[in-house]
Every structure is written in C-alpha cells, then in structure tokens.
Amino acid sequence: MARKPLDYEELNENVKKTQYAVRGELYLRASELQKEGKKIIFTNVGNPHALGQKPLTFPRQVVALCQAPFLLDDPNVGLMFPADAIARAKHYLSMAPGGLGAYSDSRGIPGIRKEVADFIQRRDGYPSDPELIYLTDGASKGVMQMLNTIIRNERDGILVPVPQYPLYSAAIALFGGSLVPYYLEEEANWGLDFVNIRQTVSEARSKGITVRAMVIINPGNPTGQCLSEANIKELLQFCYHENLVLLADEVYQQNIYQDERPFISARKTVDEIYKVASIALSPNVPGQIFMGVMVNPPKPGDISYLKFSSESKSILESLRRRARMMTDGFNSCRNVVCNFTEGAMYSFPQIRLPPRAIEAAKRAGKAADVFYCLKLLEATGISTVPGSGFGQKEGVFHLRTTILPAEEDFPAIMSSFKNFNDSFMAQYEGYSRM
Amino acid sequence: MARKPLDYEELNENVKKTQYAVRGELYLRASELQKEGKKIIFTNVGNPHALGQKPLTFPRQVVALCQAPFLLDDPNVGLMFPADAIARAKHYLSMAPGGLGAYSDSRGIPGIRKEVADFIQRRDGYPSDPELIYLTDGASKGVMQMLNTIIRNERDGILVPVPQYPLYSAAIALFGGSLVPYYLEEEANWGLDFVNIRQTVSEARSKGITVRAMVIINPGNPTGQCLSEANIKELLQFCYHENLVLLADEVYQQNIYQDERPFISARKTVDEIYKVASIALSPNVPGQIFMGVMVNPPKPGDISYLKFSSESKSILESLRRRARMMTDGFNSCRNVVCNFTEGAMYSFPQIRLPPRAIEAAKRAGKAADVFYCLKLLEATGISTVPGSGFGQKEGVFHLRTTILPAEEDFPAIMSSFKNFNDSFMAQYEGYSRM
Numbered sequence: 078m079a080r081k082p083l084d085y086e087e088l089n090e091n092v093k094k095t096q097y098a099v100r101g102e103l104y105l106r107a108s109e110l111q112k113e114g115k116k117i118i119f120t121n122v123g124n125p126h127a128l129g130q131k132p133l134t135f136p137r138q139v140v141a142l143c144q145a146p147f148l149l150d151d152p153n154v155g156l157m158f159p160a161d162a163i164a165r166a167k168h169y170l171s172m173a174p175g176g177l178g179a180y181s182d183s184r185g186i187p188g189i190r191k192e193v194a195d196f197i198q199r200r201d202g203y204p205s206d207p208e209l210i211y212l213t214d215g216a217s218k219g220v221m222q223m224l225n226t227i228i229r230n231e232r233d234g235i236l237v238p239v240p241q242y243p244l245y246s247a248a249i250a251l252f253g254g255s256l257v258p259y260y261l262e263e264e265a266n267w268g269l270d271f272v273n274i275r276q277t278v279s280e281a282r283s284k285g286i287t288v289r290a291m292v293i294i295n296p297g298n299p300t301g302q303c304l305s306e307a308n309i310k311e312l313l314q315f316c317y318h319e320n321l322v323l324l325a326d327e328v329y330q331q332n333i334y335q336d337e338r339p340f341i342s343a344r345k346t347v348d349e350i351y352k353v354a355s356i357a358l359s360p361n362v363p364g365q366i367f368m369g370v371m372v373n374p375p376k377p378g379d380i381s382y383l384k385f386s387s388e389s390k391s392i393l394e395s396l397r398r399r400a401r402m403m404t405d406g407f408n409s410c411r412n413v414v415c416n417f418t419e420g421a422m423y424s425f426p427q428i429r430l431p432p433r434a435i436e437a438a439k440r441a442g443k444a445a446d447v448f449y450c451l452k453l454l455e456a457t458g459i460s461t462v463p464g465s466g467f468g469q470k471e472g473v474f475h476l477r478t479t480i481l482p483a484e485e486d487f488p489a490i491m492s493s494f495k496n497f498n499d500s501f502m503a504q505y506e507g508y509s510r511m
Numbered sequence: 512m513a514r515k516p517l518d519y520e521e522l523n524e525n526v527k528k529t530q531y532a533v534r535g536e537l538y539l540r541a542s543e544l545q546k547e548g549k550k551i552i553f554t555n556v557g558n559p560h561a562l563g564q565k566p567l568t569f570p571r572q573v574v575a576l577c578q579a580p581f582l583l584d585d586p587n588v589g590l591m592f593p594a595d596a597i598a599r600a601k602h603y604l605s606m607a608p609g610g611l612g613a614y615s616d617s618r619g620i621p622g623i624r625k626e627v628a629d630f631i632q633r634r635d636g637y638p639s640d641p642e643l644i645y646l647t648d649g650a651s652k653g654v655m656q657m658l659n660t661i662i663r664n665e666r667d668g669i670l671v672p673v674p675q676y677p678l679y680s681a682a683i684a685l686f687g688g689s690l691v692p693y694y695l696e697e698e699a700n701w702g703l704d705f706v707n708i709r710q711t712v713s714e715a716r717s718k719g720i721t722v723r724a725m726v727i728i729n730p731g732n733p734t735g736q737c738l739s740e741a742n743i744k745e746l747l748q749f750c751y752h753e754n755l756v757l758l759a760d761e762v763y764q765q766n767i768y769q770d771e772r773p774f775i776s777a778r779k780t781v782d783e784i785y786k787v788a789s790i791a792l793s794p795n796v797p798g799q800i801f802m803g804v805m806v807n808p809p810k811p812g813d814i815s816y817l818k819f820s821s822e823s824k825s826i827l828e829s830l831r832r833r834a835r836m837m838t839d840g841f842n843s844c845r846n847v848v849c850n851f852t853e854g855a856m857y858s859f860p861q862i863r864l865p866p867r868a869i870e871a872a873k874r875a876g877k878a879a880d881v882f883y884c885l886k887l888l889e890a891t892g893i894s895t896v897p898g899s900g901f902g903q904k905e906g907v908f909h910l911r912t913t914i915l916p917a918e919e920d921f922p923a924i925m926s927s928f929k930n931f932n933d934s935f936m937a938q939y940e941g942y943s944r945m
Contacts, residue, residue: 081754083756088660089661089686124613124614125609127609130612132580134581137580141578145572145575148591151591156585156590157591174561175559175560175564225523225526227517289521320515
C-alpha cells in the first residue's frame with residue numbers, strides 16, 4: 078500500500094525538525110494529570126490571565142465598545158462606561174472604517190501605527206516613522222515574518238542566545254536556516270560576552286555559514302535579566318561592523334522588577350516585509366486597538382487615569398514581590414542557584430543534579446532536566462519547562478518557571494518545591510555525599 | 512560598500528517570487544487616488560464591513576461582554592444586553608480560564624472546537640471529531656500551516672485552480688513548492704473537468720513533480736460558482752486514487768445566492784499540524800468566540816433569535832439581489848460576459864479586449880487586463896483586481912469585483928462601469944469594427 082501524503086515520512090523535514098518545548102512533553106504530561114484530577118500549577122507558559130491576573134479595565138472598556146458599537150447609541154451607555162472610554166472607542170472606530178469586523182491595512186491601521194510611533198519617540202527621545210512600523214498578531218508572527226524574509230537556505234545562520242525562547246529555534250528550523258547559538262553568561266547575570274560571540278561567528282563562518290542576523294531577548298526569556306546600556310552599545314557596534322540584522326525582542330519592556338538596570342531599547346528598520354504581511358490581509362483588529370490603548374494610556378486628569386494607573390501599578394508591584402520571593406526561594410534550596418529576575422516574567426534556576434540522578438535519568442531514557450521536572454510535576458503539580466527546551470551548556474541543568482502564580486499561593490508553592498527538592502536530592506545524593 | 516543584510520538582493524528568493532495581486536498595483540494606485548481626494552469604490556478585497564455591512568448584533572454583544580467581564584457584575588447590564596447574550600458570554604468565559612487575555616490551547620479552546628464539530632455533524636449528517644479540528648486566525652493561516660507541512664521542496668506540486676485566490680500561489684511560492692495549475696471550465700460554469708486535470712497531473716509527473724495535494728475553493732473565489740454534487744464526488748474519487756491531500760477552502764459556505772446548487776462540503780482529516788500551530792501559542796481568542804457563536808447561533812425561542820435571524824437573512828437577501836444586479840449589469844455591457852455569482856462574494860466577468868487595446872497595453876508595459884482595470888479605476892474610482900492576479904487562460908481577460916458595495920449604490924456603479932466600458936471599447940475598436 079502506497080504511503081499516504083500526510084504520513085509522517087512524507088512531511089516537510091523542516092516541520093519534523095521543529096521542536097517546541099513550552100508545549101512539549103512536560104506540558105502534555107501536566108494536561109494528562111489535570112484530566113486525572115490532579116491540581117496543576119501551570120508555570121510553563123507566560124500566560125498571566127490564565128493564572129488569575131485581572132485585565133486592565135480601561136482597555137477592555139474601549140475594546141468592548143468597539144466590538145459592539147451600537148452600545149454607543151444606547152441611552153444607558155454612560156451608566157456602564159466612563160466618558161473617556163466612550164471617547165476613545167469613538168476615536169478608534171473613526172480610524173477603522175467598517176469597525177472590528179473589517180480587514181485593516183496589512184501593516185495595521187495607520188492611526189494606531191502613528192500612536193505606536195509616538196510612544197517609541199517618547200520612550201527613546203528621537204523620532205520614529207509610522208511608515209516603518211508593522212503591527213503583527215503578537216511578537217511570534219512578527220519574528221516569523223522577519224526570519225522568513227531573511228533566511229534563504231541552510232547556509233544562512235542566525236545568532237540566537239542560549240538559553241533562548243524556543244520560538245527562535247523553531248522558526249529557524251521551519252524556514253530551513255541554521256541556528257548559530259551564542260551562550261549568555263550565567264555568572265555575569267546572563268549578559269552578552271562579545272569575545273565569545275565573535276569566536277562563535279568565526280567558527281560558523283569557517284563552516285561555510287553566512288551569519289545574517291542576531292537575536293537578543295531583553296528583558297530575557299527564560300533568563301529574566303535586563304541588559305546593561307554598555308552591553309547594548311557593544312551589541313549595536315558589533316551588528317553594524319558584522320553587517321547583521323538585529324532582531325531585538327523587547328516584549329517585556331514594561332515588566333521590570335528593579336531600579337538599577339532600567340529597560341533600554343535597541344532599534345532597527347525593516348524593508349520588503351509588506352508582501353509577506355499582506356498574505357494574511359490584516360493583523361487582528363481588536364488586538365491593534367489594545368495596542369493603541371497600551372501605547373497611549375489614559376493621562377493625568379482623564380476620568381480613567383487613576384484606575385488605570387493603580388491597576389497597572391498593583392500588577393507590577395505584585396510581580397516585583399513575586400520575582401523576589403521566587404529567587405529567594407530557589408536560592409534557599411539545596412543544589413539550586415538562581416539569578417534574580419530583573420525583568421520579564423520568568424525565573425531560570427540552575428539545578429545541580431547529583432551524578433546518580435543523571436544516571437537514573439539516562440536509564441529512564443530522559444534528559445536529566447526533563448527527568449527532574451517530571452518528578453517535580455508528579456510530586457507537586459508544578460508544571461515547568463526543562464532548561465534543555467531553551468538550551469544550556471553541556472552538563473548544566475535548569476528549569477524555567479513563570480513568576481505568575483497568584484501572590485498568596487507563593488509561600489505554599491515555594492515550600493512544596495523545597496520539600497520535593499530536598500527529598501529528590503536526599504534520594505540521589507545518598508549518605509555518602511552529604 | 513558591502514551589501515546590507517536586508518538589501519533586496521540578499522533576501523529569500525521565495526519571498527521575492529511571492530505575488531499578491533489583491534493588494535498589488537491596482538490597490539496601491541487606488542490608495543494614491545484616494546489620498547488625492549478621489550472617491551474610490553473598493554471592490555478589490557472581500558471586506559463587507561468596510562463597505563458598510565453592519566455587524567450581527569448577538570455575536571458582538573457576546574464578545575463585548577467577554578472582553579469586559581466586569582460588565583457582567585454591573586447592576587445595569589440587563590439594560591444594555593439581552594439575557595441570552597449574558598448567558599452565552601458566561602458560557603464561553605467558563606471555557607476560557609483567564610478570559611480573552613490568556614493564550615488558549617494551540618488548537619483552540621476545547622469547548623469551542625466541540626461546538627464546531629457539532630456544527631459540522633449537523634451540516635454533514637455524520638459525526639465529526641473535535642480532536643481533529645484546529646482553529647486558526649482566519650482561513651489564510653490554516654492554509655499556510657497545511658502547505659508548510661506538506662511542501663518539502665520545489666519538486667512537490669500542489670494542484671491549484673485557475674483562476675484561484677492568490678493566497679495559494681503566494682503560499683506555495685513562499686514555501687518553495689511548485690504550483691500545478693488546473694483550469695476551471697468557464698463554459699461549464701467554472702466547474703472541474705477531470706479529463707483535463709488528469710492530463711495536467713501526468714504532464715507535471717513527466718517533469719519530475721510529485722503532485723501531493725489539490726486545492727478546491729467552493730464556493731469559488733474569484734469565480735463565484737458552487738460545485739455540483741457530481742463534481743465533488745468525482746473529486747473525492749480522484750484524490751483518493753491519486754493519493755492527494757484535498758484542501759477544500761469552504762469559507763463561503765453560508766454565502767449562496769441560488770437554490771438549484773446548494774453548498775456541499777468535502778472533508779479530510781489532518782495530522783502533525785499541532786507543532787506548527789503551537790509555535791504561535793494560540794489563535795486569537797475573541798475570534799474563537801465569534802466562531803463559537805456563528806456555529807452555534809441563537810435558537811428559536813431564544814431572546815435574540817429573531818433579531819439574529821432577521822439580520823442574517825437581510826444580509827444574505829441583499830447579497831443575492833446584488834449578485835443578480837452585478838451579473839446582469841456586466842452581461843448588458845459590450846464585450847463583457849459573466850457567469851452568475853452562485854455563491855461567495857465575487858463576480859469574475861470576462862472582458863473581450865479588442866486587439867488595439869491589447870497593443871496599447873503592450874506599449875504601456877502593462878498586462879492587458881491590468882491596463883483595462885487601471886483605466887476603469889482612473890475613470891470611475893472602481894477598484895478591482897485584474898484576472899491575471901488569479902490566473903486565466905492565455906489571451907483571455909477578466910477582472911474580479913466583490914458584490915459588496917452598498918445595494919443602493921449598485922445602479923450608479925453599474926452605469927458608471929457601463930459608460931466607461933462603452934467608451935473604452937469605442938476607443939479601441941474604432942469605426943471599422945463597429
């Protein structure tokens with residue numbers, strides 16, 4: 078019998094090579110356990126609302142009114158919506174002929190791209206051109222459009238940090254390019270070491286790879302660091318001299334949990350992306366309006382200003398406390414060391430696994446960090462992602478957890494982790510190594 | 512000076528080869544003219560709300576409440592929203608932990624996939640498995656995920672109808688496969704001719720192409736036909752015997768404008784798509800809820816039933832009248848012949864261009880149908896897409912227009928088209944050919 082065209086053997090090799098750990102073995106096992114009735118704490122994906130974070134009121138009011146514009150003609154609208162949300166909804170509807178049910182320009186609604194440019198100008202202190210701004214359905218789609226445009230064949234290399242968010246390795250595999258990994262320096266708070274990066278580039282070149290672009294993730298995912306200004310300056314000079322496209326993933330720029338190292342952006346223009354963007358006709362329009370509200374939030378004096386800022390502030394303050402509790406919690410555990418989560422939504426502790434644990438993992442046919450994370454999941458319901466899903470140095474093991482569980486659950490979660498880790502270490506270290 | 516990595520010469524060849532006529536030269540010229548103050552009638556993209564179609568009330572009420580769930584706790588909610596919209600919003604929110612701000616499962620929310628499966632079961636009369644249903648951000652994303660999974664290299668061929676919606680040619684070019692065009696039979700109301708298709712397949716095979724999949728668009732875009740049941744049966748047998756994946760694009764299944772030839776679906780299961788879908792983490796959640804409401808609309812007896820059905824009915828009845836007015840209008844024009852728009856949202860008249868017009872186009876460096884459509888745009892503001900953007904037989908010319916302008920504007924639009932066409936034909940036919 079002939080093979081069917083969708084049989085595994087007959088599929089695109091690039092699709093088969095693609096890996097995506099944040100929705101991989103650990104996640105699938107956690108979903109099974111949940112179906113069996115076990116309480117699972119999902120810390121595998123940075124998905125704050127799924128873990129109870131409340132939405133900001135003002136953007137939701139604005140988008141609800143845009144979704145149902147007939148509400149604006151209802152005599153009771155003023156009872157349920159503040160005047161500034163009503164005004165803002167009218168403002169966005171005037172920019173979007175046909176409302177939220179119509180395709181917009183493929184690059185996004187011009188008026189909202191203008192609001193994004195104004196935000197960038199305020200942030201960086203010099204002008205930003207709305208014509209160079211493309212709105213996409215989330216950062217993943219934008220990254221994929223760029224990489225698809227850049228990568229020509231398997232000899233085109235993309236510098237990607239290790240550890241990295243696996244979107245990058247997945248997209249590079251899917252488009253048939255070569256991943257050129259550079260290591261972040263855990264001892265230097267996950268910073269960039271250009272001596273190392275230069276050596277990585279020359280090794281890649283000696284293998285016939287044309288290094289075309291460099292990815293940074295700042296604040297880091299899964300590593301949670303904020304890059305220093307000196308590091309970013311060196312990065313820009315490096316990309317300029319080496320003729321690299323800089324892909325700066327800065328989605329967590331508002332999630333900063335310390336004051337010494339504020340977020341600093343890197344910027345680079347794009348070209349020839351319009352055609353790829355236009356195939357999907359339009360990024361989703363409610364998403365564009367949320368973008369407009371977030372880059373142009375209520376201002377002092379506006380009716381919704383106090384509510385919006387106190388909601389935002391309380392989310393960020395709670396995350397800052399959770400970042401601290403999680404880092405401190407990990408660092409109080411045997412054989413666990415963890416850099417402080419300076420930004421983003423992740424903690425990436427290093428787990429120093431005893432040799433016997435590594436051997437037990439090998440016997441079970443698992444990577445050692447996958448073995449540890451599965452045991453953690455079974456014992457505690459805490460669903461994490463093994464460091465091997467993001468990349469790490471040979472023989473060094475990590476896990477990634479979000480800092481997103483509800484703040485009041487933190488003491489119980491950290492103590493449950495500590496109990497598990499204690500007994501895991503006791504089991505695999507044995508008496509002789511105490 | 513070295514080339515920059517985003518210089519045109521340095522980009523992915525597949526991206527450069529990609530064409531997308533519905534947002535191409537005609538659209539860009541129309542946008543320019545609009546900026547200069549000319550009134551443009553955009554009939555180039557099937558974008559009903561942008562041309563004044565009102566949204567259905569019930570789905571918008573449900574999604575507005577899901578967007579702003581705090582409205583459900585407002586004592587005034589009953590003044591602005593009917594009880595069934597409130598109940599439905601609670602129903603979807605209970606399926607989506609974290610609400611509309613959280614990523615869902617990469618395949619879509621399980622409860623909504625169940626509602627889609629129930630809809631398919633009602634439609635086709637036999638069971639549908641929700642585990643085989645993937646929700647995507649529009650049909651374009653779904654088509655692209657499938658083609659990306661199927662296409663391995665330039666020797667993999669995909670059978671695509673000509674004329675076709677250019678999503679298919681664009682996606683095949685982007686993923687580096689080979690388009691294997693088969694012609695729809697204009698004389699047989701744009702039906703499938705399997706004698707022809709078999710010959711197309713053997714010619715492709717003799718050139719070393721492995722034909723892997725076949726695309727149909729039913730109801731047709733840009734051609735507006737509904738395939739007959741006999742044609743679809745033959746299609747299924749053909750795909751089975753030739754071992755082809757059938758990609759059935761049936762997005763316009765509710766847009767039917769005659770009763771003789773109802774919409775009949777084709778079905779095929781999918782595999783190994785989960786990983787590709789999971790890279791983007793989640794299709795957009797408000798879109799999923801709209802999908803739920805559309806496959807599971809208010810039922811007789813529900814508060815919103817009458818409003819929902821009268822709104823839906825009045826949209827479809829008006830489109831049916833517009834389909835008729837447009838076809839009749841085109842067929843009353845000199846050198847224009849047009850099949851009736853049985854379904855979808857498009858009319859695809861054939862324009863029999865006089866040899867002098869074809870020569871004039873050649874001198875202007877344009878394809879003859881592009882030449883005609885540009886003249887039409889400049890003279891009348893009617894923005895269409897030339898048939899060459901969809902494919903057509905050598906020496907035969909078409910244009911695609913949507914049937915979406917407001918019904919009351921139809922007499923003026925069709926008479927403006929007729930006047931333009933009369934003077935165009937008079938100019939290029941000259942006295943000798945009258």
